[in-house]
Amino acid sequence: EIVLTQSPGTLSLSPGERATLSCRASQSVSFNYLAWYQQKPGQAPRLLIYAASSRATGIPDRFSGSGSGTDFTLTISRLEPEDFAVYYCQQYGSSPPWTFGQGTKVEIK
């Protein structure tokens, strides 16, 4: 089973600032099949990025993903008020179980 470790646990930033979130895998993620999700309180997660760098339908271009192998990054270029939420990475490059990181909370500074 691939273990995903996200850092930092909490990111305190102001609107307009750049957010950089990290996700490290315990072994290489095949095909760079790494996804990022956003979750707001009381809501289900929403797919932002798949295959490490492809934006899902309707996702603004201020969200971008990068990385390969074991190290991946989600970048939010300029934080909007609606971007303050918890972000999870998830790998799907291997056979099940497909696993999630523990999450990074982006909070208003």
Added chain:
Amino acid sequence: EARLVESGGDLAQPGGSLRLSCAASGFIFSSYAIHWVRQTPGKGLEWVSAISGSGSKTYYADSVAGRFTISRDKSKSTVYLEMSSLRADDTAIYYCAKDGGSGTYPRGNFEYWGEGTLVAVSS
């Protein structure tokens, strides 16, 4: 756009059973795998089970294998999760999610999610 609606969550006794349902619409139901993912404050997000578009293949996390059964009914565009021998650590919000792949077998990412249904296991 795809829509998924879960139901069936409830309070259950340890050792008891529940059946969750996931009603799907807005896409060709038999063409996509469907997953169940659960979330707890302590353990975060955990993939639980998946079923291929045709229903011919099923997949389970070790934590639920032998206790949970996933199935789908094409005529009702609904996926079910039969949960038995429930334990306290099965307490969670259960989400169903449409697979992000374009084939009948699961790719393993989650393109659309329902709003979730709460399962609480306690005496």
